[in-house]
Amino acid sequence: MKKPTVLIISMIVCLITRMAMGATTLSAGDIAIFGVNTDTPKDFGFVLLVDIEIGTEIRFTDSGWLLPENTFRGNEGAIKYTAPSALTAGTEITLVANSADFVSDNDTTVGTSNFVLSASGDQIFAFQGESTSPTFIYAIQTNSNEWQATSAGSNDSAIPQGLTNGVNAVAVGFGAEAGDEYDNAAYDKSTMSGTESEILSAISKNSNWVGDNSTLYDLTTYNFSITGAAATPTITLSTSSLSGFSYYVGSGPSAEQSFTISGSDLTANISITPPTNYEISTGTGASFSATNPITLTQSGGTVSETTIYVRLKAGLSEGSYKNETITASSTDAINKTVTCSGMVSYAPMAGADYVEDFTNSAATSSYLDGSFVGNNGITWNYIHARNENGDDNNSGIDGNALMLRRVADGSKIYSSPVPGGIADFYVRLYKGFTAGGNRQVELFINDISKGTSIAFDDFDEHNFTVSGINISGDVVIELRNTTASQIIVDDISWTSYDANYVQEEIATSTNVSQAFTGTNVTLEFGEVTTGANVRVSKYSYAPQNVSFGGTVPTNYSDYKWIINAGNLAFSDGVIKIAVAGLSGITDPGTVDIYKRSTPGIGDFSKLTTGYADGFLSATVSSFSEFILGSDDEDNSLPVELQDFNAVPGNSKVTLNWSTESETENLGFNIYRGVNKNGEFLMLNAELIPGHGSTSEMQEYTYIDRNVVNGVTYFYKLEDVDYAGKTELHNKVVSAAPTSKESDTNINEFRLYPCYPNPFNPSTNIRIALHEPAPVKLQVYNLNGKLISTLLNTSLGAGEYNFTWNATDFRGTDVASGVYFIRMVIENQSTSLQKVLLVR
Structure with a gap:
């Protein structure tokens, strides 16, 4: 207060709950x-x-x-x-x-x-x-x-x-x-x-x-x-507040909440009046009938305990609907109120393929640097960030979120490389704490700015959307706080760009059949009671974090579908998948459709599947991620490649690769070229044998001795299945063999300066090892994000030369800029060299 005198009360902080067991709940005027x-x-x-x-x-x-x-x-x-x-x-x-x-x-x-x-x-x-x-x-x-x-x-x-x-x-x-x-x-x-x-x-x-x-x-x-007196008419409520009402725009009303009301010593009936944006009923579920006001009739001065159901009205626009009061009144009784708070917001994204809701966030109440593995197995790293502070501003944050501190601390959150590219982006934003000042974030994809949110300084929810980004391959998604005030981010959502997707509007009707051209999918419904835009995305790569509830199929597809049906309400749903053009299927009658409720998370469950007229079909009551699986070994799966690298030596290049799983893998072919974008020719005379069908990691080595020292060679890997189907993997590795003998005087692990530097299109990397050791060579960008792993293997003592051709994990060219080459020996960083790519 204005006078500086401070009232000091000698007390010990009492660690008890707000209302102790058996304590009296008081009302106004008690x-x-x-x-x-x-x-x-x-x-x-x-x-x-x-x-x-x-x-x-x-x-x-x-x-x-x-x-x-x-x-x-x-x-x-x-x-x-x-x-x-x-x-x-x-x-x-x-x-x-x-x-x-x-x-x-x-x-x-x-x-x-x-x-x-x-x-x-x-x-x-x-x-x-x-x-x-x-x-x-x-x-x-x-x-x-x-x-x-x-x-x-x-x-x-x-x-x-x-x-x-x-x-x-x-x-x-x-x-x-x-x-x-x-x-x-x-x-x-x-x-x-x-x-x-x-x-x-x-x-x-x-x-x-x-x-x-x-x-x-x-x-x-x-x-x-x-003193005693005539009994006072009294209204009793079970609670004075209800919060957390919510729904997405167009999908109201909200779920119901309830309170109980009773009356004693009454001289009149109780009247219960709802506020503008809420509705009340004595019935629940299908029996909910909005009534204004509700009248509870007293008998002998008493109204027995009655449950009142409350919900946020349908049809409201985006926004917060807080501190609206339901009032219960009766003659000569003190009015009692229930304060209601809720919000209406936009859904994370119509057709979102990925949603990070921070359920697994490791952030605490302290500002720290950290990371966590979120939905879909994506690792998220954060700088100078903390938890959401429990929605202390009553903004409607549901569960965990992340608070970014301020621009001066470089506060941000960024993902590990995400496969599938990005088309459209969405995130929810909230004010952190109560101090005044604008809040704003900037979106970066692969270190390139893609847009800035609108500045705000209120306690409402704000939606930041960037459409038409359209970047293929692996992407790193980053949000930076651009202001001096705390901002909370939640529900980071995006659609993939690498997917072949089709979006169709399905209207309210009966006996609906909708084909999604180019995805192999047709959806059928006995009745659609609420229409919506439905998006079907087909991906040409395998599902992530695969696990199964029940029996595990012998094979499963290296492609997948994600279906987002928005607010579609329907009955008697059927998904039909045309097998024409799908790889790995020789007997469709033995193939089943599998589904899990959240893309990238949880177990796949087998659906009861039939096959007729070229379509696999199964009944569904909801949509999410779908794959195909089979116990028939004739229905094959491709190789899931985990790692592929090239190690130069004296007049040789050693190629190492490993697989995470294989199905009916007959073997491998190696292709070599002297120009990354030029012609590649098969190197091996005979097929390098595979391990057939296995879910365990397998490691392979091939030595190319037909090389000239000092020349840089580029390599690609191809796998072949039992049916003769081939798959040429995208990743390209390179190495330059050398005639330089090992220096017996090497007495340390050393990463020499890279040359040329600046460079375009490639730079040479020379390392020295004084003893055998496991070695990693990794490339990071200026923000500390891992761009590519050039080497991850054990090497003997000696000197080695490698080449980085300015590409990322998937062989995609990276942008001009500063990068760092890091050598890691036995999981401990020992050396770092800075290089400049100028395209």
Whole structure:
């Protein structure tokens, strides 16, 4: 607050939950604050108007209330009172006299500057629950005899929802203007005995208060007596807030949530009124019938416990729908409210092939560098980032997300190389923490900027989309924070470019059949009740992270389909796959369709599959990733190549490769050329034998001795299956044999400067080993991303020459720029050389 005096309360932080087991849940008007001294020693007192159980907690804050934001202004503090025993109505409690029962209870919403009452005018709010969704019990302000429209400064405040001035809140001061404050103010004791409602009414009337700017009031002299009276009509709710309502644009309403309501000692029926964007019903599921208002009829003064179902209305536009209140009212009863919060957002992406939702994120509450293996087996690296802070701004973040710190720290997130290229991109963005300042990110693909998000400084969800990127091959996806403020990213989504995909609109109808030309797929439906754009993507490479629920097929396809049906609602769905043109199928009658619920994650399950008229077919109730599998060995699968490299020697080049799995692999052929983009001729006279069908890693070596020292040779690898089908792999490796004898005086591991440097199109890399060792040669870009692994094998002592031809993992040319060649011996980096590619 404005005065520098700090109220120090000697307390031990109490590690207990917000409401202890068996504690009393209070409602507005169940206590009343009867005095405040902001001069030292700072003190306030309140009286219980109802009985409470041991462990009942009441929180007090001096943070003002903001409208229309409906949140605390912050930058203040809070304390918490815990009942040391069961207490009866009429018990008076003061901060000074009962200090042992209070503890500091600051948080990021009310502030962390401690509870300090200001002699320049202040407010106290009594509430239960979290600061983000408080249930208010009573309020007082000393800044004037009227509440303000909002909390424009540290000494004034609006009155929050659920409280009414003169009923369960009071504003005291000598005038109506902000600043017409009393340092000290107290109830004048005009009514000290009466019913709960009589005492509450007397204390909440500001004409019954006295004030002074120098004299303290003795708050220990109050002795209230709560007498019996006619029973007060009471409405009881099971909760005061419901949050987390959500749906994607066009797919509402939201899922239902519920609360219970009952009434006692009533003189009239209970009326329940929903807010503008929510609807309520006494029925659930198919029986949900939006009713406004719902009337619950009392019988003998009682309404038995009734469940009310709530949902966010359908048809809403994108945005947040927060702090909207359902109101329950009955004559002479205090109104009770349920505050609802939710949001409507766009789906991650129509037809997204990949979605990273940060479920596996390793980020903590500290800003660190780190990495995690996310969905689809993709490794994500982050710099100066932390977790999402639990959606502390109530922005609607679902589960884990990642907060990037600021541009000065180089804060960013980037992926490992992702196969399949990228066509379109999407990400959700949120404000991190509460400090003012624009938030913005920039998207990079393979170190090239592809767009910048719109700057924002609010607590809403923002969607950043970049369409038409259209880059093939392996891609590295990177998001950089371009501002000085924290920004949260979630649901990174993109579509592949390497896929052959077709998108068709399927309308509401019966007996629907839709072919997706070029993908081999036709979808059929008995009835479509909600139409949508459906995207079928066919990929020419094998599925990732393959596992099966149940029996594992002998073979499975090295191609796959991902089908995104958006919001399509249907019955009697059938997927049909034409076998014409699909590799590896000799007997389609023994082939089955397999499906898993999330692309790249989880087990594939075999669908009941039939074959007729050239189509495999299976019934489906949803769509995701599909492959083909078979237990017939005549239906073959290709080789899954894991590694391929070339090691130069004296008048020889040693080729090493390994496979992760093979199916009906007859063997390999080696092709060689002296120009990467020129002609390649078969090198081996006889087929290099394969291992047939195996799911275990296999290693191979071939030595090319028909070479000339000093000449750079390029090599490609081809596999051949039992049916004679060949597959030439994309990766090209190169090496230059040398006549230089090993230097017996080598006494260290050494990576020599690369030459030429700058270079185009290739540079030579020379290394020396003083003893046999496992060696890696790797290429990184300026941002520390791995571009290519040139060598990963064991070498004997000596000198070796290698060539990097400025390509990445898949043989795609890289852009001009600075790169680093790193030599790793026994998994420990020993040397680094910088090279410059100038195209």
